[in-house]
Structure formats: C-alpha cells, structure tokens
Amino acid sequence: MCGIVGIVSFSPVNQSIYDALTVLQHRGQDAAGIVTIDQNNYFRLRKANGLVQDVFQLQHMQRLQGNIGIGHVRYPTAGSASVSEAQPFYVNAPYGITLAHNGNLTNTQELRDSILHKVRRHVNTHSDSEVLLNILASELDKFSTYRLTPDNIFSAIKQVNKTVKGAYACVAMIIDHGLIAFRDPNGIRPLVIGKRIVDGRTEYMVASESVALDTLDFELMRDVEPGEAIYITCDGQLHTQQCADEIKFRPCIFEYVYFARPDSLMNGVSVYQSRILMGQKLGQKIAKEWHNLDIDVVIPIPETSCDAALEIARILNKPYRQGFVKNRYVGRTFIMPGQSTRRRSVRRKLNANRIEFEGKNVLLVDDSIVRGTTSQEIIEMVRSVGANKVYLASAAPEIRFPNVYGIDMPVANELIAHNRTVDEIAQQIGVDKLIFQNLHDLIEAVKEGNPTITDFECSVFDGDYITGDITQSYLSYLSLSRSNTDLILPNKEIENLEIHNVGQ
Numbered sequence: 001m002c003g004i005v006g007i008v009s010f011s012p013v014n015q016s017i018y019d020a021l022t023v024l025q026h027r028g029q030d031a032a033g034i035v036t037i038d039q040n041n042y043f044r045l046r047k048a049n050g051l052v053q054d055v056f057q058l059q060h061m062q063r064l065q066g067n068i069g070i071g072h073v074r075y076p077t078a079g080s081a082s083v084s085e086a087q088p089f090y091v092n093a094p095y096g097i098t099l100a101h102n103g104n105l106t107n108t109q110e111l112r113d114s115i116l117h118k119v120r121r122h123v124n125t126h127s128d129s130e131v132l133l134n135i136l137a138s139e140l141d142k143f144s145t146y147r148l149t150p151d152n153i154f155s156a157i158k159q160v161n162k163t164v165k166g167a168y169a170c171v172a173m174i175i176d177h178g179l180i181a182f183r184d185p186n187g188i189r190p191l192v193i194g195k196r197i198v199d200g201r202t203e204y205m206v207a208s209e210s211v212a213l214d215t216l217d218f219e220l221m222r223d224v225e226p227g228e229a230i231y232i233t234c235d236g237q238l239h240t241q242q243c244a245d246e247i248k249f250r251p252c253i254f255e256y257v258y259f260a261r262p263d264s265l266m267n268g269v270s271v272y273q274s275r276i277l278m279g280q281k282l283g284q285k286i287a288k289e290w291h292n293l294d295i296d297v298v299i300p301i302p303e304t305s306c307d308a309a310l311e312i313a314r315i316l317n318k319p320y321r322q323g324f325v326k327n328r329y330v331g332r333t334f335i336m337p338g339q340s341t342r343r344r345s346v347r348r349k350l351n352a353n354r355i356e357f358e359g360k361n362v363l364l365v366d367d368s369i370v371r372g373t374t375s376q377e378i379i380e381m382v383r384s385v386g387a388n389k390v391y392l393a394s395a396a397p398e399i400r401f402p403n404v405y406g407i408d409m410p411v412a413n414e415l416i417a418h419n420r421t422v423d424e425i426a427q428q429i430g431v432d433k434l435i436f437q438n439l440h441d442l443i444e445a446v447k448e449g450n451p452t453i454t455d456f457e458c459s460v461f462d463g464d465y466i467t468g469d470i471t472q473s474y475l476s477y478l479s480l481s482r483s484n485t486d487l488i489l490p491n492k493e494i495e496n497l498e499i500h501n502v503g504q
C-alpha cells in the first residue's frame with residue numbers, strides 16, 4: 001500500500017516532497033524515492049531501501065533540485081523488496097518519463113510480453129510498476145509531434161486504462177511537459193488533489209492521503225475521480241479529464257480498517273470517523289452476543305485499533321486502558337517483509353503492562369487479524385503477565401481470501417481465517433473467546449461518511465474480485481511466486497543493485 005506524492009510549484013520542492021513522504025510513511029516502510037526536474041531539464045533521482053529519514057541525507061536533498069517533483073514510499077506487492085524495484089521508475093524515451101505507483105496490476109505478465117513483442121520494450125525488473133510506466137511511455141510515443149497537448153496526454157491515459165488491469169493510483173512526470181496523475185476506473189487506491197496560493201500563483205499537489213496536503217498547507221480540492229487523469233504543466237496550468245469508458249467506483253475498504261491515517265479524508269469519508277463507527281457496530285454486536293460475559297477491562301492492541309476500542313469500551317460501559325506500551329521506534333509490523341521479521345517485531349514493538357492484566361478478564365481489540373502474527377504473540381504475552389480470561393474482538397471481519405490489488409496477502413494459506421471457523425481461529429490464536437465484525441456492519445460504518453459510495457472493494461472478506469480477471473490459476477501462480485522467502489534478500493544483492501543517479 002505505497003504512498004505517492006507529486007508537487008508542481010514555483011520554488012524548490014525537495015523539502016516539501018520529503019515532508020509529505022514522512023507523513024505517508026505508514027503506507028510503506030521498505031524503500032523511498034524522490035525525483036525532481038532541475039532547471040536544465042534533467043531528472044534528479046534518489047531512491048534506496050529504508051525509511052524516508054534514512055534514505056535522504058543532506059547531500060541527496062541538495063541534489064534534488066527543481067520546482068516539480070514526485071515521491072514514493074514502498075510496501076512491495078510485486079517482485080521483491082530489492083532496491084532495483086524502489087520507485088519512482090524512469091524511462092528515457094519518449095521525452096524522459098518517471099512514474100510512482102500505488103496499487104498492483106493483475107495482468108502484468110501479459111502486459112510485459114505484449115510490450116516486448118509489440119513495441120520492443122524490455123523491462124528489467126519484476127516490478128508491475130515498471131511495466132505500467134512502459135505501457136504509458138509506449139502510448140505517449142505514438143504521437144509524432146514533440147509538444148503534447150493535454151488531449152494527447154489524456155488519450156494516452158485512456159489507452160492505458162483500456163490495457164491495464166488491477167489497481168493503480170499514479171503520479172508521473174514528462175520532461176518539458178509537467179506532472180500527470182491518474183487513478184484506475186474502479187478507484188481502488190486513493191488519490192487526492194490540493195492547491196495552495198503562493199504570491200498570487202497556484203501550486204498543486206497530488207497525494208495518496210489528504211494528511212499530506214494538510215501538513216504542507218495545501219487545501220484539499222477533491223479526490224481524483226476513478227478513471228480521471230490530471231495534467232499540470234510545468235508552468236502550473238491545470239487540466240483534468242475523465243479517461244475511462246466504464247467506471248465502477250469500488251474503493252478499497254481495508255484502507256479504512258488499517259492502512260490510512262485516521263486524520264485523512266478519503267473519498268469524502270473521515271477515516272477516524274469510520275473507525276469510531278466500526279467500534280460502535282462491533283460494541284453493539286458484543287453487547288448482544290456476549291451479554292453476560294465477565295469483561296473487566298477493554299484494551300486496544302496499538303496502534304490502529306485504539307479509536308475503535310475506545311468506542312467499544314464506551315458501549316459496553318467498561319474501563320478502557322492502555323495495557324500495552326508501544327515502542328515508538330518500531331514501525332508497522334504487518335507491512336514488514338517476511339514472517340520471522342514480523343513476529344520478532346511484534347515482540348520489540350509491544351510490551352504488556354502487568355498491572356492492567358494480572359487476574360483480570362480482558363477484552364483485547366484489534367482492527368484486523370490477518371496472519372494472526374500479532375494476536376498470537378500478544379495472547380502469549382498477556383497470559384504470561386497473569387491475565388485470567390482473554391477475549392479478542394476484531395473491528396474487521398475474517399480475512400479469508402488473498403489480495404491482488406496492493407495489499408501483500410497473496411497466499412490464502414497464510415491467512416489465519418482461511419478455511420477456519422471462528423472457534424478454530426480462536427483455538428489457533430489461544431483466546432478464550434473471539435468475535436469479528438460483520439461485513440455488512442463494516443461497510444455501513446464506512447458508508448455513513450459518504451452514502452454516495454455504493455460498493456467497496458472487499459475481496460479479502462468475500463472473495464469477489466471486481467476486475468473480473470482473477471482465476472484460480474492466477475491465484476495459484478501468485479501464491480507460488482510470492483512466498484515469504486522471496487522477499488528476503490541476501491545483503492549482497494542489496495549492495496549490488498544501486499541504479500540511481502544520485503548516489504551515496
């Protein structure tokens with residue numbers, strides 16, 4: 001669930017893009033990259049594995065010159081965690097184009113073969129995003145004049161929308177033209193646009209989440225529509241056009257459950273508000289189904305579940321306590337590559353405060369239970385500090401199906417709820433009782449913020465893949481090609497694959 005940003009300004013953008021990436025860090029912790037266009041029309045690119053604060057040192061920032069740029073924080077969902085697949089990607093023809101992508105394509109292999117054979121473009125990584133960039137480049141290459149009109153750019157994106165399947169929210173830059181941004185016709189991944197007036201001139205910013213606009217004093221204009229494309233010229237002219245024939249708006253519901261920051265407004269829905277409502281609905285379900293259960297205290301498993309847990313405690317009329325101390329120097333564990341890293345990190349990240357558990361019947365709350373890594377470690381921990389009964393509530397329903405649209409859950413067997421009943425999951429995790437949110441309630445909780453959204457992308461809960469191209473053989477291929485071990489790279493490879501032009 002990467003984070004993307006793009007800014008067209010009248011002053012240097014390096015610091016603003018850096019700042020935006022730091023507030024989008026929760027969407028990707030594996031790699032970060034920024035590319036700008038300098039006054040001589042050269043791309044200045046720096047990308048590497050690591051957190052934003054580690055990837056960009058003073059010398060890199062100084063070299064990232066120019067008033068227009070894009071940035072990316074990566075959480076790999078295709079290929080590997082290799083630095084060669086860090087973004088933004090670059091192609092030198094036509095013009096020189098760079099692109100950053102949030103999402104995941106579902107017809108990558110077919111696209112890769114077709115661009116190789118039809119337009120002789122070689123893609124040198126396993127990244128779906130590099131394939132997407134080459135598709136865009138080959139469409140832009142079809143025009144014979146050097147200067148592209150907005151209509152040319154929009155018709156190229158129309159072709160991209162016809163060819164490419166899956167989820168994609170993208171920002172890109174074309175030398176001598178400007179910045180483009182586009183979102184897939186289902187609007188699965190989020191994208192917003194904002195503006196700020198500086199010395200009477202309008203600067204524009206696009207980003208995965210509105211929180212990035214807030215931080216930089218950009219005013220949120222609106223969400224980029226599903227299938228819509230935005231083109232902002234280097235001198236700040238804004239053009240927009242709908243570029244998809246068939247639009248079925250289906251934003252990813254898991255953004256609201258886990259991925260997005262609570263202070264973001266996404267598709268007109270306050271993420272925070274949706275989490276409060278998830279807590280309300282689940283609280284009501286617990287009150288109804290567990291009405292005479294002996295709960296002493298409600299405790300969230302930090303951090304994302306805190307808003308829902310507080311509401312559950314209010315509904316149940318039980319004390320809400322911070323029973324875990326979160327190590328502020330450890331990031332999100334679910335988006336770390338490799339199961340053993342994730343497991344170790346839960347231990348380093350959370351520690352139980354004995355005083356809140358000893359001799360008590362505790363209701364723990366998490367936003368979601370995916371592989372069960374967090375809950376299994378946590379339950380062991382709270383039992384070891386003397387908890388009596390341990391109950392667990394999940395603000396999301398059972399996650400039973402793989403994700404193909406930008407969440408790294410490609411293997412059904414890795415999901416703890418896959419082919420298991422609630423009782424079997426409870427047994428596996430080691431809790432006395434377990435309860436999940438109903439899918440209908442989850443949808444209602446999010447929808448309340450914007451009733452015009454009629455459907456959501458809910459495939460991890462219901463197995464309904466909206467792009468219509470997901471077959472059992474594709475899922476088998478995914479599960480074979482993206483096992484956990486694929487993501488763990490030998491250090492040697494990391495050292496040898498630096499392919500960017502702004503070095504150490």
Ligand SMILES: O=P(O)(O)OC[C@H]1O[C@H](OP(=O)(O)OP(=O)(O)O)[C@H](O)[C@@H]1O
Binds near residue numbers: 368371372
């Ligand atoms: O069942 P699992 O496979 O463990 O995945 C689910 C857990 O992972 C996430 O937490 P994470 O530590 O990533 O981030 P958070 O601090 O935002 O809660 C999520 O909030 C759940 O706690």
Ligand SMILES: NC(=O)CC[C@H](N)C(=O)O
Binds near residue numbers: 075103127
């Ligand atoms: N999480 C994402 O959006 C990933 C983008 C892209 N598929 C990659 O793996 O780099």
Ligand SMILES: [Mg+2]
Binds near residue numbers: 302
């Ligand atoms: Mg969590």
